[in-house]
Amino acid sequence: MAEVQCMLLGAAATLLVVMLIDASSTSLGHRHWVQYWSSVNPISILVALAAGATGAAIIAAQRSVLTAGVMIALAGGLVFLLKRQSLHRNGGSARASGPL
Incomplete structure (x- = not known):
């Protein structure tokens, strides 16, 4: 259970950092892939949480x-x-x- 909590904490910290960084204000922000990977929306949050929980469960089980x-x-x-x-x-x- 501790692994899942650590993964969720890491996902939350990463989400906060991405929200604080405004990729569009840098020269890299004009590139399409940077805007795509630095965007935060509800679906991306759900996918990140599901992937983190699944990864932690697989590691714990195996x-x-x-x-x-x-x-x-x-x-x-x-x-x-x-x-x-x-x-x-x-x-x-x-x-x-x-x-x-």
Whole structure:
């Protein structure tokens, strides 16, 4: 539940910042995409709130799966760095010493 509250707080803070910034007064404000992405209307608020709540719910429900994925990625990165270091120590030789 805390994740959803944090996401809602972040969405509210972002909404306030966007409302305070007047994109049309800057040189970027004359570009169509800036005016589109910096506009605030009731539909965009509902979409942002729904996306934030859905994202938080997915992360909360799949935390163990996502954590396992991060650990696998970190382990793969560590193995890569260790192999690279081993090759560098051996002068770039393909025959690195040790189990790596």
